[in-house]
Amino acid sequence: MLTMLVTQQGFFLSKKYPNHSVGNLRIEPQPMGNEEKLIETARKSLLKAVDYDTKQKPNDALRCYMEGIDALDKAVKTMSLEDSRRAPLYKQIAQYVGFLEQRKIEANSVGHGYDKIFGRCLDDQLTAVKVQDAYVSAHHQILNFVRFCELVVSNAPNLRCINLLTGMEARNNQAAFDELSRSLEKVNVVLKVEFSPSIHDREIRFNNGWIVKVGRGLDYFKNPGKYVLGASDLNFRPCHETTVDIMRQKK
Secondary structure: OOOHHHHOOOOOOOOOOOOOOEOOEOOOOOOOOHHHHHHHHHHHHHHHHHHHHHOOOHHHHHHHHHHHHHHHHHHHHHOOOOOOOHHHHHHHHHHHHOOEEEEEEOOOOOOOOHHHHHHHHOOOOOOEEEEEOOOOOOHHHHHHHHHHHHHHHHHOOOOOEEEEEEEHHHHHHHHHHHHHHHHHHOOOOEEEEEEEOOOOOOEEEEOOOEEEEEOOOOOOEOOOOOOOOOOOOHHHOOEOOEEEEEEEOOO
16 A cells, blocks of 8 residues: 555655654644645655555555655755755655656656557556556547457556447447457457446556556547558657556555
8 A cells, every 4th residue: 555655665744743642643834835835745745655555545645646756846945955855855766656656747748659658557467457548438438449459468467458448439339349359369368348427536446556547538639630650550649748657556
């Protein structure tokens, strides 16, 4: 569980604020400048993340971990190069980012194919994947899902199940999902497709511990045209602006 990130590694505010509790630590509020306000924001976000994690609420935990890391990063950037707090804070950020990463995909940037985003999540420990994406209904969106399935099947030799939870509109394309299901059966992978009228979050969960949340789901590519670079290789395709949150759960 991600709780270990905070509780075992020690919290970076413990010496500066000795009189308020953080677990067994005490923290004393003091007049704060911009750096201190950002550090305090990070502290609150990370403690919320720990609480959500212990309550088995991974989506809320991930959001708070990301907010905390972002606040830490901003705090470091406001400090002078001579500030003695920079090195400890950078070390703290590195400890968290070892388990969490947030990427921003800029508008019209290239080099963000599925292999670049999801490649690290695929190994011989992976047996099941759950894709939650409200918009896998248009023709190009289904093709994107097929490409994702190809990547996973090619790089996870023990994969046995792919589960897709998507919006109700996708029911109109049941024939396409049936065709993909028959294709996956030939490589001993079961495809399960479910439809929901209330799905909102977009995330992909791998049962080897990885969770990836993409702001636009799998549909973050722009249409490159039929006869141009990117028609087949997604790494050549320009992208819509979006963010990618990557989390590795501790076993």
